[in-house]
Amino acid sequence: MVLSLGSCSFFELEDVSDPNFPDRTAFLANPTKSQLDFLATGTFSDLRTNGSGTGQGILLAYQVPGVIGREIYVLSTSDNRYVTELLGINPIDNANYLSGYFGAYSSARRTARTLADAATNSPQITEEQRNGYLGFANTAEAYAMLILSDLQYENGLRIDVSDPLKPGKIQPYPQVIAAIKAKLDLAATQFAKAGATLPFPVPSGFASFNTPATMLRFNRALAARTAIRTNNYADALAAVQASFFSLTASPTAGPLFNYGGANPDVFNSLFQVPNSKGSTVVVAHPSFITDIRPTDTRVSKVRKRDLRSTTGLSSEYEPAIYASNTAPIPVIKNEELILIAAEAYLLGTTTKDKAKAVEAINVLANFYKVAPVTIADSDAKLLNEILYHRRYSLFYEGQRWVDLRRLNRLGDITPETTSDGKKTTVLKQMPLPFAEVQWDVSNP
Numbered sequence: 001m002v003l004s005l006g007s008c009s010f011f012e013l014e015d016v017s018d019p020n021f022p023d024r025t026a027f028l029a030n031p032t033k034s035q036l037d038f039l040a041t042g043t044f045s046d047l048r049t050n051g052s053g054t055g056q057g058i059l060l061a062y063q064v065p066g067v068i069g070r071e072i073y074v075l076s077t078s079d080n081r082y083v084t085e086l087l088g089i090n091p092i093d094n095a096n097y098l099s100g101y102f103g104a105y106s107s108a109r110r111t112a113r114t115l116a117d118a119a120t121n122s123p124q125i126t127e128e129q130r131n132g133y134l135g136f137a138n139t140a141e142a143y144a145m146l147i148l149s150d151l152q153y154e155n156g157l158r159i160d161v162s163d164p165l166k167p168g169k170i171q172p173y174p175q176v177i178a179a180i181k182a183k184l185d186l187a188a189t190q191f192a193k194a195g196a197t198l199p200f201p202v203p204s205g206f207a208s209f210n211t212p213a214t215m216l217r218f219n220r221a222l223a224a225r226t227a228i229r230t231n232n233y234a235d236a237l238a239a240v241q242a243s244f245f246s247l248t249a250s251p252t253a254g255p256l257f258n259y260g261g262a263n264p265d266v267f268n269s270l271f272q273v274p275n276s277k278g279s280t281v282v283v284a285h286p287s288f289i290t291d292i293r294p295t296d297t298r299v300s301k302v303r304k305r306d307l308r309s310t311t312g313l314s315s316e317y318e319p320a321i322y323a324s325n326t327a328p329i330p331v332i333k334n335e336e337l338i339l340i341a342a343e344a345y346l347l348g349t350t351t352k353d354k355a356k357a358v359e360a361i362n363v364l365a366n367f368y369k370v371a372p373v374t375i376a377d378s379d380a381k382l383l384n385e386i387l388y389h390r391r392y393s394l395f396y397e398g399q400r401w402v403d404l405r406r407l408n409r410l411g412d413i414t415p416e417t418t419s420d421g422k423k424t425t426v427l428k429q430m431p432l433p434f435a436e437v438q439w440d441v442s443n444p
Contacts, residue, residue, distance in 0.1 A: 027039060027114060027117075027118040028114075028117055028118055028121055029121070030121070030122070030123065030124070031118040031119075031121065031122045031124070032122070032124050033122070033124055033125055033129070033199065035118070036115070036118055036119055036122060036125065036133055036199070036200065037199075037200045037201065039111070039114060039115040039118055040115060040133065040136060040137075040200035040201075041200070041201065042111055042115075043108075043111050043112050043115050043136070043137065043140050044140075044202070044203055044206075046107060046108040046111045046112075047108050047140055047143060047144065047257070048257035048258070048259070048329070049266050056100055056104065056269065057100065057101050057103075057104025057105055057107075057108075058104075058257075058269060058270070058329065059269040059270060060097075060098065060100050060101040060104070061101045061104075061105070061147050061151070061398055062270060062396060062397065062398050063082075063282070064086060064098060064101065064151060064430065065150065065151065065398040065399075065400070065401040065402065066396050066398065066400075066401075067082060067083075067086040067087065068086055068087075068401050068426065068427050069400040069401030069402075069404065069413070070285045070287060070400075070413050070426075071284070071285055071288070071391075071395060071396055071400055071401075072282050072283065072284060072285055072319065072396060073282070073283050073284075073285060073313050073315060074086075074280060074281075074282055075280070075281050075282075075283055075308050075309075075310035075311060075313060075314075075315075076279060076280040076281070076310065076311070077279045077280075077310055078279045078280065079280070080310075080311045081093075081096065081098065082098075082280075082311075083310075083311040083312070083313060083418070084311070084422075085098060086098065086427070087415075087416070087424040087425070088415070088424050088425030088426065088427050089418075089422045089423070089424055089425075092427075092430065092431050094431040094432060094433050094434045094437070095433070095434035098430070099430065099431070099433040099434070101147070101148075101151060102148065102151075102152075102433045102436070103433075103435075105144045105145075105147050105148050106144075106148070106161075108140070108141075108143075108144040109141050109144045109145060109148075109161060110161070110164070111140075112137045112138070112140040112141035112144065113137070113141060113161065113162065115133060115136070115137040115140075116133070116134055116137035116138060116141070117162075118133075119133035119134050119137065120134070125199065127193070128193065128194050128195035128199075129194075129195075129199035131190040131191070131193040131194040131195075131212075132190075132191070132194035132195070132197075132198050132199045132200070132212055133199060133200065134187070134190045135187040135188070135190035135191035135194055135212065135215065135216075135219070136187070136198070136200070136215065137187075138183045138184070138186050138187035138190065139183075139184060139187040139215070139218070139219045139222065141183060142180045142183040142184045142187070142222060142226070143222055143331075145157065145176070145179070145180050145183070146180050146222070146225065146226055146229075147398075149173070149176050149177065149180065149229075150229075150398065150402050151429065151430045152429060152430060152432065153173060153405070153428060153429035153430075154172070154173050154428070154429060155170070155173075155429055155430075155431070155432045156170045156171050156172045156173055156175075156176055157170060157171065157176045158170050158171070158436075159171050159175065159176060159179040167439075169440070170432075170436070170440070174230070177226060177229055177230050180226050181223065181226050181227070181235070184219055184220075184222055184223045184226060185223070187219050188216055188219055188220065188223070191212040191213070191215055191216040191219065192212070192216065194212035195212060196211060196212070196213075197211060197212070198210060198211060198212060198215065203257075203258050204256075204258055205255055205256030205257055205258040205328050205331075206218075206255050206256070208244075208253075208255070209244075209255050214244075216242075217242065217243050217244040218243070218244065218255055218331075218332075220239045220240070220242040220243035221239070221240075221243040221244060221245070221254070221332045221336075221337055222332065223235070223239035223243075224236050224237075224239035224240045224243055224245075224337060224340050225332060225336070225340070226239075227239055228340050228343065228406070229402070229406060230406070231347070231406060231407070233343070233344040233347060233348030233349070233350075233351050234344075234348060234349075234350050234351055236340050236341075236343075236344045236348075237340075237341060237344040237345070237348065237351045240337050240340050240341045240344070241341075243337055244334065244337070245334060245337035245338065245341060246334060247338065247359070247360065247363050249334055250334065251333065251334050251335035251338065251363070251364060251367055251393065252330070252333050252334065252335065253333065253334040254330055254331060254332050254333040254334055255330075255331040255332065256328035256329065256330055256331060257328055257329045257330075257331060258328050259325070259326045259327070259328065259329075260326060261325060261326040267325040267326065268322055268324075268325050268326060268327050268328070268329060270319075270321070270322055270329060270396075271322040271324060271325040271327060272318065272319065274303065274305070274318070274320075275305045275306055275318075276318075277306075281308055281310075281318070282318060282319060283305070283308050283315035283316075283317060283318045283319075284302040284315055284317040284318055284319055285315065286314075286315050286317070288301075288302055288317065288395070289302070289317055291391075292392060293370050293371070295369045295370060296368055296369065296370050296392060297368050297369050298368050298392040298393065298395070300320065301319065301320060301321055301392070301395050301396075302317040302318060302319055302320055303317065303318060303320040304316060304317060305317060305318045309419075311418065312418025312419040312420040312421075312422060313416065313418055313419070314419075319395075319396050321395070321396060330397070333393070333394075335364060335389075335393045335394075336390075336393070336394060336399070338360050338363055338364060339360070339361075339364070339386055339389055339390050339393070341356070341360050342356075342357045342360035342361050342382075342386050343357075343383070343386050345357035345360065346379060346382050346383060346386065347379075347383070354375055354379075354382075355375055357382060357386075358373055358374065358375050358377075358382070361373050361382065361385050361386060361389065364389045364393060365385075365389075368389075368392070368393075373385050383407075387403060387404075387407075387409075390403055391403075405428065410426050410428070411426075413426045
């Protein structure tokens with residue numbers, strides 16, 4: 001905010017728009033290309049810090065499914081709700097901080113929608129440039145919607161939020177997934193008409209996705225992830241094949257969210273100091289170590305720590321994914337696409353090709369030094385292999401809980417009994433946040 005010395009009052013303040021939390025009226029009337037570029041930058045930033053400016057949105061979007069899916073525990077001496085509520089001992093209070101991801105990713109949706117509306121209205125850009133902005137805006141909004149949908153599941157989600165004062169009603173899960181797919185498909189057609197160059201700068205983590213053609217491959221990767229949510233294998237495989245999927249490239253290749261650390265940038269909120277003694281500590285679920293195969297090199301994703309024992313649970317391992325508080329966070333990786341392809345080849349009606357499923361699985365088996373599979377193995381064994389690789393390749397990325405849920409295998413998770421005798425359960429979804437419930441009560 002800037003003090004306006006030339007105004008009629010010394011205390012009158014000049015309005016300054018923040019591209020991360022934009023005032024829509026400042027951009028919608030006659031936006032310049034410079035303003036659109038600021039909005040695009042703000043959209044990238046909002047997707048990785050998610051509305052709060054501190055990264056708490058992405059923190060909860062990974063921690064909540066990580067705890068429910070028994071990838072991690074969040075053990076806190078000051079707040080036991082990470083255990084008592086997320087592990088189903090007590091009902092979740094839908095007004096507490098555990099629902100903080102919802103406002104954060106809703107903010108990301110809002111920023112992306114503002115970019116789309118501004119680009120639509122601008123007379124100061126070419127049609128190719130307009131399509132570049134629109135393709136990115138729709139892709140970004142779809143990404144945020146999918147994060148929300150993964151956590152809300154059968155509660156559904158509002159699809160139409162174009163007017164924040166008159167949002168549409170909450171729609172059921174199948175319609176939400178269909179709307180996300182439609183938004184990604186629309187973005188794909190827009191990228192196809194965006195020429196050879198994106199009209200806005202991309203952060204360094206997207207350096208390999210800095211043209212309409214390469215951004216389209218990122219878009220198709222998200223379309224593959226979306227299709228797999230309802231086990232739509234035909235759409236999933238088609239999207240994989242149009243993405244940056246490769247059986248020969250690094251499994252970890254893909255776009256990244258970057259973190260600069262110093263103000264005005266932010267830190268990677270998923271990083272944790274080794275062997276932290278803080279009041280709230282993320283530890284690996286003990287089953288990470290007991291279930292991993294002896295030669296699997298992904299064991300390096302955790303490290304030994306002093307035993308942490310709180311709220312009736314304990315672990316002597318912790319995540320070791322990020323080397324520093326400015327390490328990037330993957331958005332979606334080639335190995336996820338490889339495993340989506342493997343699942344589509346194994347289980348799809350029209351995409352069935354067991355030999356290709358085996359080939360895809362063995363790319364990761366060989367890379368991570370675990371025993372390969374063969375075409376003589378049963379389909380059941382191959383699906384277990386796919387889930388094993390998804391569990392360890394995508395550890396602490398918000399995927400395992402969703403995988404087991406969509407395949408009706410939440411029963412694979414064994415609920416714990418805490419050391420003080422409390423029995424846990426496995427949740428199917430997070431509750432609809434209090435503000436969403438109250439909005440519909442007040443606006444029937």
